[in-house]
Structure formats: structure tokens, C-alpha cells
Amino acid sequence: MDHKANRVSPVALLVHKYSRRVHVKRSSLLLILTSLLLAGPAVAAIDSYEFPDDASRQRYQVLVEELRCPQCLNTNLAGSDAMIAKDLRREIHRLVLEGMSDADIREFMYQRYGDFILYRPRVKAGTLLLWFGPVLILAIAIWVFVRYVFSRGRAESAALTLDDESRLKQLLDQSPSQPSPSQKK
């Protein structure tokens, strides 16, 4: 039964698993899930572009993954089948071969498509809050935390002093032949 199940699609297998009709070993289920996860990026659009070396292929790959498809809201150039994404991939390939630097290619795209195309927004007046807002909040949180701990610490140490004082008084009242265990410290 297990052998037969292995030949159907992984999704069907999972369905079987949860309908409790087929027993699947946990390890094979894990294998299937892992392979499904790995299959994700391979689905993205593939163009057969030639590169003279691995470095430029790498650069192309980073750029098409980092730039956003202008026609889609949530897809990068690498993952889109839209005509404009194909055109821009072709353009990036051309620019990489022409020896343009990554920064220049980003600038080329920015000149034409603006902020929209950058998944990593530029640091400017309009994006300051986006870039540094979280850092600001962290700073506020640390400040509040430090202040809180500090003020609590002071209050507690004051209370301890009072406590110590009464104990000291108590100890002084006791006979010197019977030291309290806390005094050993």
C-alpha cells in the first residue's frame, strides 16, 4: 500500500494521510514537505540567458529578485510572467553584459519606474519613518525599560535599607553570644 502511494502526487499523498486511509511514515512525510518547500523557487519564470561568467549570472539573479514587477503588486521581476517583467529581465541582462554596475542598473530602473520598482526603498524624507521608525521604537523601549528598572531598583534598595536597619537594631538588642546566621555573610 505504501509503495503504491509513493507513485501518486505528494499532495494526494498528504490528503490520503489526513483522511487516514493510508499510513505514511513520518520520515517520508517530512521528505515530501521538504521537497515541496524546495520546489517553490523553481516555479518562477526561467529565461535562458547566457552569461560569460558566474559572477554576472549571480548579479543578474540578485537584481531580478530585488526589483519589483511594475505591473504586479507583490511579485519581483524574477517571479513574474507579465510582459513588462520579461522586457525588464531582458534589459537587465543586456545592461549586465554591457558592464553596468548594480547601482547603475538600479538607478536606470529608478529613473523609469520610480520608487515602485524598488523592493528596498531609498532613504529619503518620505521613507525616514519606514527605515528608522522601528529603531526609534526600540530606543524608546530601551529608555523606558532602563528608567523603569532604575527607579524600581532605587525603591527596592531604599526598602532594604530600612529592613536592614530594623534587623541591625534587632541584632544589637540580642546578646552577642548568639550571632544570627545572616551575620556570617
Added chain:
Amino acid sequence: MSKAALFIPLAAFILLAFVLGAGFFLEDPHRLPSVLVGKPLPQFKLADVKDLERWVTSEDLLGEVTLLNVWATWCPSCVAEHQQLLKIAREGTVRLVGVNYNDDVAKAQQWLLKLGDPYWVTLADTQGKLGIDLGVYGAPETFLMDASGVIHFRHVGAVTDEIWQNTLRPMVLEFKQNGSQGE
């Protein structure tokens, strides 16, 4: 320090989340504002769709207020828009230049023969290169440029009678006025 102060970071976080989150609702997230507005027409040299032997350059378009219309035969809304463009051409207020974007030239020629040709000239942008330089990401798109070649307005989607009457036509008249004053 009071315990209420402990909520300051949380309050700051919620505030930031709201301010940044509001950005998603203030405007259409699909809207892609043209970077080209206020800039000159990009340089190009492309063949004339009706006469592939003839080259047209960006300089050839200067000297007159122009509506640059990006279209393609594969674009469904371009069919509807074409009637409106023919109407605008008949009115004669503004010169129309077509950019046949990412298209088959033979099909484009057929289209112009069958549906009529509102354009002064149609550029064969078969590779979509001028499209990229214009920041075009689909068809139809329409750009309004003044006589000196500076682009002033970009409209994404089909030009309707309403857009022509209320937006484009007043701008065309304004630029024509400014141009004749300058001379």
C-alpha cells in the same frame, strides 16, 4: 516612574503601524506615478510602422504639442480607445503620435488599415525599448508633451471622452497658448 510609562513603547508601535499602514489605503497601491513628468521625451530612433524604411527620431516630434499614445494589437482596451483617438484626431486640437508597443508590425499595419489611422506617425517599438524608457508597464498609456518635448502628464489606461474633455483637452489648449506666447 509610573507603570503607565511601560505602555509608551507599545503606544509608539501602534502609532507607527497606523501611520505606515495608512499608506496602503490613502492611494491605490497599483498606481505607479510617472517619474517622467517634467522631464524631456527620451531619445529614440524607431521605424515608422507605415513605412519601415523610414526612421523617426525623438527630435522629429518636437515643435508641437503632442499626445503620445502607447498601444498594441494585443491590448483589448486599445480597441475601444481607438474610436476615441479617431474622434480626437478629427477634432484636430492636438497632434497624435502612436507608439506600437511590443507588437507585430504586420498586425499593427492591418489594424491601422482596418480601424483607421488617427496618428501623425506610428513608431514601431517592437522590443518595447521606448516603452521602458517611458516607464510604460502596459498598454494603453498616453503621454502629453509640450512643443519643447517636455512630458507633462501620463494617463494609464484607455483615454475616454471624459478624460479627453476634462483633463487632456484643457492641458493641450494651455500648452498651445503658452507656446504661441513664447514665440
